[in-house]
Amino acid sequence: MALTIATWNINSVRLREPIVLDLLQQEGPDVLCLQECKSPAEKIPLEGFRALGYGHVIARGFKGYNGVAILSRRPMEEVCARPMCGREDARHIAGRVEGVTIHNFYVPAGGDVPDRAANEKFGHKLDFLAEMRGWFEAERPERAVLVGDLNVAPREDDVWSHRQLLKVVSHTPVETEALEAVRAAGGWTDVTRRHLPEGKLYSWWSYRARDWDAADKGRRLDHVWATPDLAEGASESRILRHVRGWEKPSDHAPVFATFET
Known part of the structure; x- marks a missing residue:
């Protein structure tokens, strides 16, 4: 059975409910994982999602910052919501759908200075x-x-430029090495790059760009990984770049992958 999973940093699920509904209607993933929901779980606008068949929801969140949620149109049980670094700050939740455990993470951005001593956010x-x-x-x-x-x-x-971003948070060697250590520790496969192995690939474009599409100074910050027993059955990956251009968009684009379960 095929299971299509999408991930999207929505940058406020209440503010951007209309485009979440559009995505669900147009693309119909079985599971949609959202980050930066910026909403208490009980105030996520579920009525519209349920009307489209997404009646299974697990979430953690706060007003105005962080927050993760998983919407599913298939039965889902909550597995855990880990308080990472000892903080109850709604950066992880996991659910199980069709025997597949889905971890949804929102890793801290890290601030602007790539120095643990000078920047507590980077250390976090x-x-x-x-x-x-x-x-x-x-x-x-x-x-x-x-x-x-x-x-x-x-x-x-x-x-967009490896040389120019080597000292910019999100692409510094200490971060890329740390992320690779996470991937290797779990034996995870980067499913997106398994299917799209060559060329520039981005999922985020800054709001600061006057014309994000023309400037195209993007970064691939949003990921889909799978354990080997599922990665071998992954059949398709996509980044929906055009969604970044929708009305009142998030600065991230959704990333999709389909698995044979």
Whole structure:
């Protein structure tokens, strides 16, 4: 049975409910994982999602910041919501659909200065990635998918200019090495790059650009990974770049992958 999973940093699910509904209507993923919902779980606008068949929802969140949610049109049970780095800050939730565990992460952005000593936010980001690595070393995942805004563009062709971004948070060597350590610890396969192995590939374009599409100074911050038992059956990956151009958009585009379960 095919299972299509999408991940999207929505940058306020209440503000951008109309485009979430548009995506669900036009693309119909079986599961949609959202990050940066910026809403308490009880105030996520579920009525419209349920009307489209997405009646299974798990979420954690706060007003105005962070927050993760998983919407599914197939039965789903909550697995866990891990308080990463000892903080109850709604950056992880996991559910199980059709025997597949889906981890939804929102890794801290890390601020503007790539120096732990000078920037507490950067230190938090590195600690978060280290805890992810330790978790998956201790509990090797099986039949699992990991998605989310991981806030790291790991490859040289995951950014518009490798040379110019080497000292910019999200593409520094310490971050890319930390993310690779997480991936290796869990035996995860980067499904997006497995299907789209060559060339520049982005999922985020800054709001600061006057014309984001023409400037095209993007980064691939949003990821879909899978354990080997599922990665072999992954049949398609897509980044829906055009969604970045919808009315009142998020600065991220949705990333899709389909698995044979």
